[in-house]
Amino acid sequence: MLYSAVMSRIYSLILSIGVFVLALDQWTKNLILEHFPREGDLTPWLSWFHIHRVHNYGVAFGNLRNLPDGLRPVLLILLPIAILTGLWYFYVRKFQKKELLGPIAMGLVLGGAIGNLIDRLRFGYVVDFVDWFYPSNGGCLPGFSKFTPETCHWAVFNVADSAISVAMVILIADSFLNPKDDAKKA
16 A cells, blocks of 8 residues: 555656656647747757757667668667566656655656657657857867757757657666665665
């Protein structure tokens, strides 16, 4: 009975965060679709940030975008489902009462993965729009690439991508701050 109540609170936290991230992600993407009617539309926002509508036919950072047309939709729809299932089976169902960072991270992953999955089912691509960059006449820092001769850009991303990235940072930090019992015994 106690385990059930604890897991119910943990699942409620995960679901609440997931729904919030999903709603924010879909709302921002709908704003982009409404105000930036074509792929490639760009509005400078700050000296290091543009809103730039991009269609991502791949996964994170555009990886796997060159898969054959018949394979790409199947893989890019099944991949997030498989990852969410694996995370639940190997990670979420083992949460303890005192854990907070893990459930928060899982809520971020859930909302982000479903947000991008909705785009893939709806459009066949993910709507990205956050274009972060810095001026450079030389080489770019790792992770950045030349978009123009004067600027180095990070891959264009969205709210769902941000949520998943933050979740990964939380999980890595949590693994150092709160090592699991198995790791302590080793």
